[in-house]
Amino acid sequence: MSKPCIFCQIAANEAPHALVYEDAECSAFMDIHPLGRGHVLVIPKQHAVQITELDGTFQDRLFQVARRVLKAQRQLGWGLQGTHILLNDGKAANQTVPHAHIHVIPRESRDSLKSMGRLLLHVTGLFGPRQKSAVLQQQAKALRHEIDRFQE
Numbered sequence: 001m002s003k004p005c006i007f008c009q010i011a012a013n014e015a016p017h018a019l020v021y022e023d024a025e026c027s028a029f030m031d032i033h034p035l036g037r038g039h040v041l042v043i044p045k046q047h048a049v050q051i052t053e054l055d056g057t058f059q060d061r062l063f064q065v066a067r068r069v070l071k072a073q074r075q076l077g078w079g080l081q082g083t084h085i086l087l088n089d090g091k092a093a094n095q096t097v098p099h100a101h102i103h104v105i106p107r108e109s110r111d112s113l114k115s116m117g118r119l120l121l122h123v124t125g126l127f128g129p130r131q132k133s134a135v136l137q138q139q140a141k142a143l144r145h146e147i148d149r150f151q152e
């Protein structure tokens with residue numbers, strides 16, 4: 001049998017990741033090639049390549065988790081000037097990991113050049129160097145703390 005996709009492995013806790021949030025249906029973790037400080041991915045635990053493979057209630061659930069992540073990032077002062085909530089749904093839309101995911105990417109007013117460079121690497125599939133695991137774990141811990149402080 002072929003190996004499950006990388007995000008299925010993360011959802012099953014069988015691949016390293018910096019966990020931000022999880023419940024029975026969804027998981028959120030730090031992106032290893034962040035396009036902004038504290039970039040998080042929100043995924044369904046069940047495998048689905050595109051968002052349209054999930055029913056409407058489940059899609060809403062994913063966006064609800066993305067909103068909680070966004071709120072936690074803002075509490076930490078990340079993305080106060082803006083945030084991308086991004087879903088690359090399909091190959092032609094630059095989806096590189098074939099398991100549906102929502103990006104929550106905090107931006108800062110003067111980070112355009114840095115972010116554009118990373119975005120270019122992302123679109124070409126090269127990605128560049130990974131963020132240090134210790135940094136991702138520290139950011140995930142701070143986000144978990146904020147998420148625990150409030151109920152939606």
Ligand code: AMP
Nearest residue numbers: 006017030031032033088094095096097
């Ligand atoms: P997309 O192009 O929308 O499919 O984005 C996929 C994202 O997944 C990219 O931003 C990658 O940096 C990120 N990514 C790939 N593998 C991992 C991983 N093992 N852990 C965390 N993020 C990952």
Ligand code: ZN
Nearest residue numbers: 005008047099
């Ligand atoms: Zn999968």
